[in-house]
Amino acid sequence: MNAMIGMTVLLNRVNTCWDALVCVALLSSISCVGSIKVTAPEGRVTAVRGRPAVLGCEFTPQPGSDLANLVVTWQRQEDIRVVHSYYYLEDQLERQSAEYHKRTSLFHTELSKGNASLRIVNVGPRDVGRYQCMVSTSSGTDKAEIQLDYGVFYTEPRLSISFSAKKVSVQYEAEGFPKPEVSWLGEQGQNLSHHTELLEGVDGEIGLYHLKSSYEAPTPALNITFVLKNKLLHQDLQRPVSFSYADNSSNGVVIALALICVLLFIIVLILAWLYWKKRI
Incomplete structure (x- = not known):
């Protein structure tokens, strides 16, 4: 009571x-x-x-x-x-x-x-x-x-690749929350040095990070893996990147020499024809 x-x-x-x-x-x-x-x-x-x-x-x-x-x-x-x-x-x-x-x-x-x-x-x-x-x-x-x-689950990472005379740059972009763990792995699983930045409130939206992570390599051949982990939501994204491109500088020299040879051959033929015609 x-x-x-x-x-x-x-x-x-x-x-x-x-x-x-x-x-x-x-x-x-x-x-x-x-x-x-x-x-x-x-x-x-x-x-x-x-x-x-x-x-x-x-x-x-x-x-x-x-x-x-x-x-x-x-x-x-x-x-x-x-x-x-x-x-x-x-x-x-x-x-x-x-x-x-x-x-x-x-x-x-x-x-x-x-x-x-x-x-x-x-x-x-x-x-x-x-x-x-x-x-x-x-x-x-x-x-x-x-x-x-x-x-917030991170979006599917968007890949972009750029080339220059001395290096190749590979970049991934994604959005999510909270801050993720990011790494780049080499062919043998070793950690590679990379640059990563996080922008808060992308497009004025609270509670979202815009991730940009890039790796630069001086070699024309790559076999690497981009890893993004959102531990809070148990999200683990791994995106392998494998490609190679040929250095065309030596090929250009060969092609130029071949064109010169062809041109000289044509000139010789023309001169020979003129000489033969003059004798007639």
């Missing part, structure tokens, strides 16, 4: 709270009565661009009880920003941080089963961080933490 009275007083105070931080402090101050356990099935969740992220949170449901005394609060652990809150049998979003407006939701039909998971859409780099799921019932309060990461 005391627990029920205490919960009612708490909800009344939360309803009239003018500051989200104060609300969180009130929820944290509830003394545990009975037994409630809040857990995060996955301590770390990776959100992929274009897909919603679900932060799992489970609590011990109360058999036979309704949700009138249930309070669920999601917040950022770093600065206690309110991400989503639920009490009085409905979402209470007037104190929700502006950056999460219309981006979060609970699975309401699963609350009675002990599922307080949070769904976030349009996830981006700004959402990366630690989240806290706090659940209060008539049996007490408990909380769990989850780390949210964000990644």
Whole structure:
């Protein structure tokens, strides 16, 4: 009975709270009565661009009880920003941080089963961080933490090759997130010296890196491999480059000499014909 009275007083105070931080402090101050356990099935969740992220949170449901005394609060652990809150049998979003407006939701039909998971859409780099799921019932309060990461699969690398008199340059370009591991391997698997640059926010788009990586070789024959790894998303791209081109400078000399010989032969024939005709 005391627990029920205490919960009612708490909800009344939360309803009239003018500051989200104060609300969180009130929820944290509830003394545990009975037994409630809040857990995060996955301590770390990776959100992929274009897909919603679900932060799992489970609590011990109360058999036979309704949700009138249930309070669920999601917040950022770093600065206690309110991400989503639920009490009085409905979402209470007037104190929700502006950056999460219309981006979060609970699975309401699963609350009675002990599922307080949070769904976030349009996830981006700004959402990366630690989240806290706090659940209060008539049996007490408990909380769990989850780390949210964000990644974008790198696009198929685009190859470009340029030649000069002394060297050949091979370059790959791709876009993705976060920063990748890049290497160039020789024919025997040895690491080759290369130049790589990353541009943030390509085309003004937040949460995307534009990668340019190039390798220069003085030899006309190449057998190398470009490697790009996005460890967060377990993406491993390997693109072999194998080609050779002939040095045409010596061939040009041979062709020029051949043309000169042909020309001289023609001149000799003409002179011989003129001499023969003059004698006639």
